[in-house]
Amino acid sequence: MFTVKKHLTFAAAHRLDLPYKSKCTNLHGHEWDLTVYLRASELDSNGMVMDFSEIKHRISGILDHSYLNDVLPFNPTAENIARWVSDQLTDNRVVCYMVELMESRNNTVIYTRD
């Protein structure tokens, strides 16, 4: 089994749709800090789990300098974004089994999948 760990950051704004009073419902931005863990028992034809630049392309290529509410089809909480990241990087051969998404230094979401 091979494991790849990739760290990247992206800047993006969002506002949350919440049924209670919260400053997070106001438009604001974060410098998101993301670490993903991918595993595969079989390598691709290039001998990789997934090219590091492909990981960046699939995530930062969509999210960096974006308004998350416009590019993601759900309430863009850190939890929902972490699950979306895992889905973006998982296919028949590769599983993105853990995502650590840090919204700010004190607030991190960890999503895991089998």
Ligand SMILES: [Zn+2]
């Ligand atoms: Zn926020």
